[in-house]
Amino acid sequence: MITVEQARALLFDLVGPLAVEEVPLSRANGRVLAREVTAQRDQPPFDASSMDGYAIKTTEAQKDSMFRVIGESAAGHGFAGTVKAGEAVRIFTGAPMPQGADFVVIQEDVSRNGDLITISDDPGTNPNVRAAGGDFRAGTAMSAPRRLRPQDIALLASMNVARVPVTRKPVIALISTGDELVMPGEEPGPDQIIASNTFGLRAMLEEAGAEPRVLPIARDSHASLETAFDLARGADMIVTIGGASVGDHDLVGEAAGNLGLKRSFYKIAMRPGKPLMAGRMGDAAMVGLPGNPVSAIVCGYLFLVPMVHAMLGLGAHTPALLTARVKGDLGANGPREHYMRAVVKDGVATVFDNQDSAMLGVLAVANALVVRPPNDPALADGAEISYLPI
Numbered sequence: 001m002i003t004v005e006q007a008r009a010l011l012f013d014l015v016g017p018l019a020v021e022e023v024p025l026s027r028a029n030g031r032v033l034a035r036e037v038t039a040q041r042d043q044p045p046f047d048a049s050s051m052d053g054y055a056i057k058t059t060e061a062q063k064d065s066m067f068r069v070i071g072e073s074a075a076g077h078g079f080a081g082t083v084k085a086g087e088a089v090r091i092f093t094g095a096p097m098p099q100g101a102d103f104v105v106i107q108e109d110v111s112r113n114g115d116l117i118t119i120s121d122d123p124g125t126n127p128n129v130r131a132a133g134g135d136f137r138a139g140t141a142m143s144a145p146r147r148l149r150p151q152d153i154a155l156l157a158s159m160n161v162a163r164v165p166v167t168r169k170p171v172i173a174l175i176s177t178g179d180e181l182v183m184p185g186e187e188p189g190p191d192q193i194i195a196s197n198t199f200g201l202r203a204m205l206e207e208a209g210a211e212p213r214v215l216p217i218a219r220d221s222h223a224s225l226e227t228a229f230d231l232a233r234g235a236d237m238i239v240t241i242g243g244a245s246v247g248d249h250d251l252v253g254e255a256a257g258n259l260g261l262k263r264s265f266y267k268i269a270m271r272p273g274k275p276l277m278a279g280r281m282g283d284a285a286m287v288g289l290p291g292n293p294v295s296a297i298v299c300g301y302l303f304l305v306p307m308v309h310a311m312l313g314l315g316a317h318t319p320a321l322l323t324a325r326v327k328g329d330l331g332a333n334g335p336r337e338h339y340m341r342a343v344v345k346d347g348v349a350t351v352f353d354n355q356d357s358a359m360l361g362v363l364a365v366a367n368a369l370v371v372r373p374p375n376d377p378a379l380a381d382g383a384e385i386s387y388l389p390i
């Protein structure tokens, strides 16, 4: 069996960055900026006041100086004239500094009588002026690739970039397989359960930036699986769930093979997730996840999310691990890399006793997968471990 690292490398070989498309700024949040974009203007476009007060000359900014107010500069409506010695312009935050003025004395430091003002308190040395281009200049670049966050969207708007080049979202067909499955909300028969993985993975893939499409559940027959694969045509990636193991009803590998799957690998030395399979089916990458709910979700974090990131042009990266100290003793690990459900709090990892790969309840209260290398010896309380936050 290959290692987790080898599997991830082979999975990255199945995908590459997708094409670039343009979207309006209002649709760009969460998308991946595909190439550098540049500011179309300076910000601020003029020297601007950062306070409400009076614009004067710095040389005259002293306590007890008096000025005649000759006009007003408000945001959106500047003052057209020039400020001369002994003159002031009433000014507001964000307004253009008038010609001749380079200091704003805040209104709290001024007493006013009609058109006359007197500086009544020490005005200090901060001119309260934001220089033109102080935030960014025309031509300043926003680097790519990056996943756009709300603050990036605000910066793009300020740069007057109204259409944004982003990487196309990977379309991922999700096929649950199994006679025992029904959709949430349906009435299950006595031998049936609800398809849970499908919805967990859908949420995970959406969060990663993909466009998942949940297809109808495929039954444990070649005909049903062929119909499902047929419906998945056009997807960038096809993900099946279940039917990956060695039982009489585990038909996914065979059905995909009949439809031309070029298998890249089958089975990984990991726990949970051993019966993972992958390959190419026509233009699409195919990943066959094990059906056990925890196995499917763990494989999602370890493999599917990095693949989505690679397709989005964010690079082929291994998920970053953190370190903590283990609480209590941990037994020696077997030959498979073990991803143990745990809670990490204040740098201490408490690993759950129950590591059954069917237990979604345990997974839902975990916030970490503690990684045990193959054949890791027993660990004593306080030993350092690596974990993947989830």
Ligand SMILES: Nc1nc2c(c(=O)[nH]1)N[C@H]1C(S)=C(S)[C@@H](COP(=O)(O)OP(=O)(O)OC[C@H]3O[C@@H](n4cnc5c(N)ncnc54)[C@H](O)[C@@H]3O)O[C@H]1N2
Pocket (backbone or CB within 6 Å): 176, 177, 178, 180, 181, 193, 194, 195, 196, 197, 198, 241, 242, 243, 244, 245, 246, 247, 250, 272, 273, 274, 275, 289, 290, 291, 292, 293, 295, 357
């Ligand atoms: N003799 C062996 N048996 C098994 C082995 C093995 O090596 N030898 N491996 C075990 C491991 S490890 C895993 S993991 C499972 C994987 O099996 P499959 O991928 O074939 O999955 P199924 O048999 O279809 O289902 C397993 C389990 O998960 C439930 N399931 C399936 N799909 C969903 C879904 N969409 N939502 C919720 N639950 C789902 C299914 O009902 C089963 O309970 O095989 C072991 N066996």
Ligand code: MOO
Pocket (backbone or CB within 6 Å): 270, 271, 272, 273, 274, 275, 290, 292, 295, 357
């Ligand atoms: O490897 Mo299975 O994925 O342990 O439950």
